[in-house]
Amino acid sequence: MAEVRLSGVTKSFGDTAALRDVDLHVPDGAFVVLLGPTGAGKTTTLRIVSGLDHPDHGEVMIGGRAMKGVAPALRNVAMVFQQYSLYPHLTVRENLAFPLKSPLLRTPKDEIARKVGKVAEILRISHKLDSRATALSGGEMQRVSIGRALVRDPAVYLMDEPLSSLDAKLRADLRIELKNIQAKSGASLIYVTHDQIEAMTMATHVGVLDQGRLVQFGSPREVYENPVSIYAASRLGQPRVNILPASLFGGAPAVARHIGLRPEQIVQGEGEEARVVRVEHLGDQTRLHISFKAHDLVTVTDPHTRLRAGEVIHIRPERPFYFDAAGARVS
Amino acid sequence: MSGYSISEPSARQKWIAGALVVGYAILTVLPLIWIIATGFKTPNDAIAYPPKVIFHPTLEGYVNLFTSRARATPDMLEKLGPPTTWYDTIVRQYDMIITGPSRYGQRFLNSVIIGFGSTFLSVFLGTIAAYAFSRFKVPLKDDLMFFILSTRMMPPIAVAIPIFLMYRALGLNDTQLGMILLYTAVNLSLSVWLLKGFIDEIPVEYEEAALIDGYTRFQAFWKVVLPQAATGIASTSIFCLIFAWNEYAFATLLTSGTAQTAPPFIPTIIGVAGKDWPAVAAGATLFLIPVMVFTILLRKHLLRGITFGAVRK
Numbered sequence: 001m002a003e004v005r006l007s008g009v010t011k012s013f014g015d016t017a018a019l020r021d022v023d024l025h026v027p028d029g030a031f032v033v034l035l036g037p038t039g040a041g042k043t044t045t046l047r048i049v050s051g052l053d054h055p056d057h058g059e060v061m062i063g064g065r066a067m068k069g070v071a072p073a074l075r076n077v078a079m080v081f082q083q084y085s086l087y088p089h090l091t092v093r094e095n096l097a098f099p100l101k102s103p104l105l106r107t108p109k110d111e112i113a114r115k116v117g118k119v120a121e122i123l124r125i126s127h128k129l130d131s132r133a134t135a136l137s138g139g140e141m142q143r144v145s146i147g148r149a150l151v152r153d154p155a156v157y158l159m160d161e162p163l164s165s166l167d168a169k170l171r172a173d174l175r176i177e178l179k180n181i182q183a184k185s186g187a188s189l190i191y192v193t194h195d196q197i198e199a200m201t202m203a204t205h206v207g208v209l210d211q212g213r214l215v216q217f218g219s220p221r222e223v224y225e226n227p228v229s230i231y232a233a234s235r236l237g238q239p240r241v242n243i244l245p246a247s248l249f250g251g252a253p254a255v256a257r258h259i260g261l262r263p264e265q266i267v268q269g270e271g272e273e274a275r276v277v278r279v280e281h282l283g284d285q286t287r288l289h290i291s292f293k294a295h296d297l298v299t300v301t302d303p304h305t306r307l308r309a310g311e312v313i314h315i316r317p318e319r320p321f322y323f324d325a326a327g328a329r330v331s
Numbered sequence: 332m333s334g335y336s337i338s339e340p341s342a343r344q345k346w347i348a349g350a351l352v353v354g355y356a357i358l359t360v361l362p363l364i365w366i367i368a369t370g371f372k373t374p375n376d377a378i379a380y381p382p383k384v385i386f387h388p389t390l391e392g393y394v395n396l397f398t399s400r401a402r403a404t405p406d407m408l409e410k411l412g413p414p415t416t417w418y419d420t421i422v423r424q425y426d427m428i429i430t431g432p433s434r435y436g437q438r439f440l441n442s443v444i445i446g447f448g449s450t451f452l453s454v455f456l457g458t459i460a461a462y463a464f465s466r467f468k469v470p471l472k473d474d475l476m477f478f479i480l481s482t483r484m485m486p487p488i489a490v491a492i493p494i495f496l497m498y499r500a501l502g503l504n505d506t507q508l509g510m511i512l513l514y515t516a517v518n519l520s521l522s523v524w525l526l527k528g529f530i531d532e533i534p535v536e537y538e539e540a541a542l543i544d545g546y547t548r549f550q551a552f553w554k555v556v557l558p559q560a561a562t563g564i565a566s567t568s569i570f571c572l573i574f575a576w577n578e579y580a581f582a583t584l585l586t587s588g589t590a591q592t593a594p595p596f597i598p599t600i601i602g603v604a605g606k607d608w609p610a611v612a613a614g615a616t617l618f619l620i621p622v623m624v625f626t627i628l629l630r631k632h633l634l635r636g637i638t639f640g641a642v643r644k
Contacts (some may be wrong), residue, residue: 088537089558
């Protein structure tokens with residue numbers, strides 16, 4: 001229901017630069033996933049959009065309105081905190097109702113009950129509604145924390161690793177629920193995660209943050225298939241992209257120093273000799289650890305492969321990524 | 332021998348430990364029992380030596396505490412006829428008659444107003460000051476906190492003379508307001524420091540969540556911080572009340588009439604003959620009750636406030 005625009009946003013905490021000159025445009029109704037290791041500036045981005053932190057320089061606009069001096073309450077954003085931040089003196093029900101009872105929304109009682117009931121059902125915490133927030137397990141707390149955002153109808157959802165504490169099955173279910181709720185409400189969503197599946201399946205856009213800089217922004221496929229740097233290439237892909245000296249294979253451009261190979265960019269059965277070091281059967285896929293000219297590679301192969309450690313195979317790069325000495329992509 | 336034993340203590344060891352604890356408890360409670368018992372003795376029993384452990388309880392002390400009495404001549408007593416109430420009967424034994432209520436009730440009321448008034452003010456001001464020191468960038472924060480603490484680095488009575496002169500000039504001598512302000516000032520440093528510790532322990536994330544959930548900072552403070560600071564507020568209130576309730580030196584110096592609190596008044600009950608210990612003991616016994624009740628009422632908050640666990644560390 002609102003686009004979010006950050007222009008030239010810079011933020012430091014003491015001597016540490018958390019964000020450097022970030023330009024980010026979240027289109028109306030987009031699902032943006034921010035990727036990057038700890039300290040890359042993902043959480044800071046959410047906090048700046050929410051109004052909990054203020055940029056040192058630059059501007060934040062939500063729905064075309066400049067947010068400078070606008071209190072968090074008036075920005076109409078809902079946030080799922082990484083630390084859950086449930087109100088410990090309240091029950092689950094009261095926690096979920098808290099935003100609806102705010103002086104801004106002043107929701108009627110029956111509507112609060114209806115919304116809380118519905119969200120509790122989606123998140124499967126109906127049986128815990130009358131428990132104290134402190135009496136929950138980590139996964140339950142995290143679901144209440146998501147619920148506190150979902151009971152509202154905000155312009156923008158901000159979620160900081162909202163599914164990190166859930167077991168695999170629940171995570172898979174809630175992934176779909178979250179995506180549905182967001183699509184139905186039409187609200188924009190900025191989402192921080194380390195989980196590659198969440199990024200690939202939920203995002204309409206992926207933003208890659210590197211030490212406070214937004215280094216790439218595009219659709220998940222674009223970032224996966226066309227990374228701008230070694231760093232961006234390493235954010236997505238399981239197993240990770242293999243980075244090797246460019247001279248290992250022939251045909252590299254003159255400026256290239258590194259070659260990047262995702263598993264699907266390694267053709268097996270032709271090319272040069274390599275030795276299988278280890279075979280990992282994961283069930284739906286099989287990972288091959290290969291030694292090639294004293295360098296280690298990881299790739300995937302046929303799940304039912306008969307290959308064993310010590311055997312020799314042939315590999316050949318196909319349409320690989322080339323990177324220069326600084327790690328930037330070379331076309 | 333190692334520092335601790337991994338074996339269960341034997342029955343005898345438990346018995347000895349229990350006896351030590353009970354013995355020490357009796358030792359500490361003894362003065363309290365002594366005071367309460369003395370309140371129910373006659374003046375002669377109260378000063379008997381060796382002390383009387385078994386005695387006939389009487390309410391004489393309490394009657395003397397609450398009444399003013401005068402000696403009456405035999406013909407005056409005859410004219411009045413036989414005593415009509417139980418307390419008249421007690422007083423007549425000594426050829427006395429009751430001339431009116433004593434000032435104890437009014438002094439006690441002064442103590443209640445000044446004690447609870449200053450406790451409320453110091454905890455209220457202390458909470459908002461502690462919140463500001465805990466959450467906001469306050470210029471010279473550490474210096475200010477040190478300055479606040481430094482007001483307690485000398486005994487408060489050290490500044491008695493300047494305060495006496497100031498109060499005389501301001502017309503605050505012997506007023507309830509003056510005593511409330513004084514005790515608030517003395518207690519404030521304790522309350523700011525104690526409460527800052529408690530509020531520092533409340534993760535700021537709760538308020539941030541409330542800010543996002545549509546509340547202003549003041550509403551977040553009111554709805555999220557205060558309930559979680561209940562433990563701190565309760566214990567700070569008890570400390571403040573105990574100080575203000577028991578304060579003797581300033582009360583003696585600054586109050587003599589309308590605003591006099593119970594502590595300087597109680598010793599004066601002993602009377603000219605210096606014999607009425609039961610009335611003094613009765614006054615002291617009753618004086619203990621409000622602080623005890625207040626502490627018991629707040630006890631559940633003291634035990635309940637621990638609220639860690641809803642924020643992931």
